Amino acid sequence: MAQSTEFYGYLPSEPAALFGVAYFGTAVLICILQIIFGTYKHYWMITLALAAAGEAIGWGGRLWAHFAPANWMPFMIQICSLIVSPVFISAADYVLFCKIVENSGDRLLHVPSKLFWIGFIILDIISLAIQTVGGVLVSSAQNHGQLDHGSSVMRSGIIFQFSNTVMFVALVLGTILRLRTKGIRLSSVTGWPVMVAMWVSTVMVFVRNAYRIAELSGGWKGHLMRTEGYLVGLDMVPMAVAVGSFVVFSPSLFFCYGKQEKERKRARSSDCVPLR
Numbered sequence: 001m002a003q004s005t006e007f008y009g010y011l012p013s014e015p016a017a018l019f020g021v022a023y024f025g026t027a028v029l030i031c032i033l034q035i036i037f038g039t040y041k042h043y044w045m046i047t048l049a050l051a052a053a054g055e056a057i058g059w060g061g062r063l064w065a066h067f068a069p070a071n072w073m074p075f076m077i078q079i080c081s082l083i084v085s086p087v088f089i090s091a092a093d094y095v096l097f098c099k100i101v102e103n104s105g106d107r108l109l110h111v112p113s114k115l116f117w118i119g120f121i122i123l124d125i126i127s128l129a130i131q132t133v134g135g136v137l138v139s140s141a142q143n144h145g146q147l148d149h150g151s152s153v154m155r156s157g158i159i160f161q162f163s164n165t166v167m168f169v170a171l172v173l174g175t176i177l178r179l180r181t182k183g184i185r186l187s188s189v190t191g192w193p194v195m196v197a198m199w200v201s202t203v204m205v206f207v208r209n210a211y212r213i214a215e216l217s218g219g220w221k222g223h224l225m226r227t228e229g230y231l232v233g234l235d236m237v238p239m240a241v242a243v244g245s246f247v248v249f250s251p252s253l254f255f256c257y258g259k260q261e262k263e264r265k266r267a268r269s270s271d272c273v274p275l276r
Contacts, residue, residue, distance in 0.1 A: 007075045009226030012062045016232050020059025027052040027243045031250075038252025044095045045252060047088040052243050054085030059236070080135035082235060083154055083212060086205050087128045087161060089242050090168075093202050094120035096251060097172055100190045100198075103255075104179060116171070123164045130157030147220045155216035162209040169202065193249035204242035208235055 031049040035042070058081030064074035098113035134154030141147040179185070211234035215224040224230050 007072075008065070008069065008228070009221075010228050011069055012065045012078075013228055013232070014063065014066045016228070016236065017059050017063035017066060020236055021056055021063060023240055024052045024056035024059065024243065027247055028056060030247050034247075034250045034252040038250060040252055040255060042099075042251050042255070045092060045246075045250075047092045047095075048243065048246050051085050051088035051092070051239075054081045054088065055236075055239055055243070058082035058085065076135075076139045079138060080132075083158065084128060084131050084135070086208055086239060086242075087124050087131070089201055089205055089239075089246075090161065090165060091121055091124050092246065093198055093205075094124070094168060096194070096198050096255075097168070099255070100194070101175060103190060104184055120164065120168060124161070127157050127161040127164065130154075130160060133157075144220055151216045151220065155213055158209055158212050158216070162206070162213060165202065165206050165209065169206075172202075190255050193254040194251055197245045197249040197251070200245040201242040204238035204245075208238040208242075211235060211238075 028049050031045060031052060035045050035049070058078045061074040061077030061081060065071065065078060068074060094117045098117035101113045131154050134150050134152075134157060137150030137153055138147060139150075141150055211224075211230065215222065215230070218224050
């Protein structure tokens, strides 16, 4: 495609890009340190580090684009990285919720929780694959028509991910109601910090995906695509909040299960006086 400053419709903001690189780059380091040195070892949290790394790379691409707006490479890097990265946050939410339910000693719809998070991860992989194909089409586009075709494929992947999030929220609400009938509150199982991280990140991914669907639906010449304020406010900010919620309320610090949980249950049961 011919080099053109029309890739963006504006000059990408240097301060916004610098903030994105610094914020998400720091989050990557913190996530890795929490995984290694956290009180509780949750190695599935590497997905959070991958999400933050993808965001840092995407905003790094936009920083490059600020100095070379006619260069095709930073344009491709930023669009592909920023669109794909939230998939990894969703994966962390799926696994975390199923681990919470396992910690309660219950099952999701009488099915082992493990099967649910595996199923959601598979759906996420499908979403990621669709978005990757769209990214490849965008990177090889020779004109705006081909760009629009690639963006349509990417949008399909995001819509697929969006529908997965809707199903996930419905499953969470249904499970909460079912457990409440048994006198169990999820927050009592894992504590409010982890619940806050899961809910906040899920809502933020939901908001971000809704924005991206609307943006890509408008095409590369659309108002949303050509206005950087929307990208910062409805993509960077939700992702910063989602990643930040997991950094502040890290499951590596607040969520335990296994031996520690069994010991607590034993302690609680020992306080009960059996009826004779």
